Amino acid sequence: MTIRRYQLLSKICLLSSLSILSTSLYASEKTMQEIVDAVNGTPDMASREAGKKVKLRNHAKGFCTSGYFAPNPKLNDELAIPFFDQSKINVTARFSMGGTNPNASDKTAGRFMSLKIDGDKENLNFVTTNSPVFFAGNLDDFFTFQVKVKQGPEGKQWLIDNKPDAKAFFDFVKQLPPSASFANSPYFGVNSFLFTTKNNDIVPGRWIFEPADGVVNLSQVQLAELPDDFLKEELLTRIKHEPAVWNLFIKLAEKDDEINNPTVLWPEDRQRLLVGQVIINGERDNESTIQTCGNSIFNPVLLPKGITPSADPILNARTPAYIESFIRRL
Template sequence: MRTNRLSLLIKTCLLTGLSVLTSPVFAADISISELVDAVNGTPDTASREAGKKVKLRNHAKGFCTSGSFIPNPKLQQSLAIPFFEQAEIPVTARFSLGGTNPHSSDRGAGRFMSLKIDGDKESLNFVTTNSPVFFASNLEEFFTFQTKVKQGAEGKQWLMDNQPNARAFFDYIKTLPPSVSFANSRYFGVNSFLFTANNGDIMPGRWSFEPVDGVINLSQTQLEKLPTDFLKAELLTRIKQQPAAWDLYIQLALPGDEVNDPTVLWPDTRQRLLVGQVLIDGSRDNETATMQCDKGIFNPVLLPKGITPSADPILNARTPAYIDSFIRRL
């Protein structure tokens, strides 16, 4: 069994651009397998095996499409990241909803965008959500949150009463209306990364995507008239006419800002650097990378030279957790 699992790990690393030797070393009271079980709602052997049979995964409802990324040439005046010196870079995108239900209603507020930007020699992946507020500052909180939300209203109330970060997240979600399209949502990378400046300084920052067409939300009346599966058709129809576009920014921290806790928001007054623009137009939808998008993972710590992960425990748990989940689906 252990030999088979190692073989699967090696296969996964080949498919996802990871190295077996350089995968993050992870120390915590909660194991990676337990984290995946908490997300999947598979706390015992029977449910875990049943989950494997149906290839259970988070963000089960989603679809892939494609486009390109145009770096901002002025970024080179600030950051020493050769990856962004390319003129245009292919993009594979996956838009999704949260949760393990592949039949979730699109009428909820949650929107997620994952990207693979594959350059000539390096790649950059993004895993983003339309909420800048995250619900857990460490793995124990993350595990408890995922376990309790599977218990329904009682579990959610427990979180509201006992975990301030979970309460802040739920309070924010209450105020977040559903967008009319994936294309009209802002997206945030809640985790921090370390960026190398031209003078050699290390600058902590977070990713954010601003929709070029603006944030446009649905009223309750509009929402009630829509089917439960409108988001995919809407975006794929839209991009036949014109690309869906987002400006990509790095929000920079100042000394004293909390870098390793994704629940801590930085003030809107923090400087932002324009990195470039993502254009989703479906132009590469017939290519293998797009058609097989669902078969791999989006690895947020697959980074080009000049960008490294912060010490955020949530960030550094993502890749091994994604690998564990991926292996269960093979």
């Protein structure tokens, strides 16, 4: 076994120990192995072993790049999160499409952004999508959704007829146009976290990334003129001339807002706090950690002091599911 393999396994052990604290929060009849099988479309031993051979994964089509995070110093007036006292923090970013097909077309509407913000002593990871609407509020519904969508139109229709949350998701995606760039797409953390205030109170909130250059979508005519692979080249070419920038906000919940169900949207008039800016400029793209970041885990419950996970079962299942998927790709 190589030294690198030992290092990877050591990281898995560390992540596993972190996730044990939250395993009681994702009660489900399904195991993590079954959940990952549903996502990968590997329902039996033969397909599972075939998937391991090709290192099957979700968000298979993607690429990594780099930049930094510039916290908003005024955030200290509201929240007690020492991590954000730093002036500039390295960012590793992975942009991707959904699904297990590494050759998926960029002409679909889904856009995904995962970030690692690595501070001096602590880290903060994000796993986000361009849809604020999630399709399942618990792991059993998540499992059912993944199984049914892989059955094609018949399975999708079953979800529409039997699962209101899945129907709301399909209705949203149906009217969502493809963005012209990863840089011109907003991204949402559909799960809730708990933030510590300056008064030592706890307030629930959700992450929102808004593109500084605004949202730019493609018409069907524009889309038809593009190749199936345009997003990676567009972003990497763009950041050679000017960085891609997002303003990061925390959208705060109010008393009656549902915290632990990612399918429930909060009203638009909820207070938002500006956390800072994500600046993607490719400045460290030649580093090995950036070039291999697609092989790592973006762990959304690896959090700095002052931020803790909510009891959302989807959120608390992410780390063990990512670990299971990661192990299969070793």
